[in-house]
Amino acid sequence: MTGGASLDAVDLDFSIAQRKLLDGVALALNPGERFGIIGPNGSGKSTLLRCLYAWHRPDNGSIQLDGQDLFAMDSARRACAVAVLAQHAEAGLGLTIEEVVALGRLPHRRLPRSARADDEAAIEQALVAVDLLAWRKLPFAPLSGGEKQRVLFARALAQQPSLLILDEPTNHLDIRHQLAVLDVARRLGITVVATLHDLNIAARWCDRLCLLDQGRIRRIGPPDHVLEPALIASVYGVDVERDQDPRTGHPRLSFHLPGPA
Numbered sequence: 001m002t003g004g005a006s007l008d009a010v011d012l013d014f015s016i017a018q019r020k021l022l023d024g025v026a027l028a029l030n031p032g033e034r035f036g037i038i039g040p041n042g043s044g045k046s047t048l049l050r051c052l053y054a055w056h057r058p059d060n061g062s063i064q065l066d067g068q069d070l071f072a073m074d075s076a077r078r079a080c081a082v083a084v085l086a087q088h089a090e091a092g093l094g095l096t097i098e099e100v101v102a103l104g105r106l107p108h109r110r111l112p113r114s115a116r117a118d119d120e121a122a123i124e125q126a127l128v129a130v131d132l133l134a135w136r137k138l139p140f141a142p143l144s145g146g147e148k149q150r151v152l153f154a155r156a157l158a159q160q161p162s163l164l165i166l167d168e169p170t171n172h173l174d175i176r177h178q179l180a181v182l183d184v185a186r187r188l189g190i191t192v193v194a195t196l197h198d199l200n201i202a203a204r205w206c207d208r209l210c211l212l213d214q215g216r217i218r219r220i221g222p223p224d225h226v227l228e229p230a231l232i233a234s235v236y237g238v239d240v241e242r243d244q245d246p247r248t249g250h251p252r253l254s255f256h257l258p259g260p261a
């Protein structure tokens, strides 16, 4: 892997059809940091990620990857540096699992000095990481939702990025694979930014969290600071109780709809 990138987003505003989806969002990610974006449905998490991988161009503000303007970067270099596991990603009708993972190597083909041997090693490592090496020759299309998610995660790994952007990476995955995928992402040592709905997984996996609410950052900091029950209760509209995971010491939340039990 190439080591982690720094990412600086300053003052991002983004609107569609005169509705402001992001309002003054600012983030500074350190190299190698695992950064989680949390918030209710429709709070702007995916929209923010789409700005960070240059799918949306913000109306205002700037984004720098390792000190370079994301939108001014050479597109081949940006495609190598930033890998994305998007929500509802579909790929590979008619392709095998291995061929889908190999798509992650395409950006490198556009650069000089890209070697086939590097491609093969990266594809194999990625398949091992998601525990699908033995399935490499099987067709992608009939896989279950969770199996497809693991293949698409492997595609992002094969890209060997310095910034990995994950939009709800644990969607569709059973508990063991949720933990396994995040553990793989932890061991890469690269910068990872992920949206997560499961706040207990966010607490245990992220170095820092950012809580979005209606396109604005409500709080940013270590999980302990962001997962404050009164704040989470007000943003999500639920009652929240908090204790500690006895094994890891991380904050652990439980939720109830407001009102009589």
Ligand SMILES: Nc1ncnc2c1ncn2[C@@H]1O[C@H](COP(=O)(O)OP(=O)(O)OP(=O)(O)O)[C@@H](O)[C@H]1O
Binding pocket: 016, 017, 021, 039, 040, 041, 042, 043, 044, 045, 046, 047, 048
């Ligand atoms: N292309 C678009 N056109 C119009 N509205 C959009 C578009 N993309 C997003 N939105 C709106 O912007 C808001 C934020 O959407 P976004 O997908 O970023 O939310 P989210 O926090 O990722 O939600 P979820 O948790 O449900 O995935 C939503 O109300 C959504 O309907």
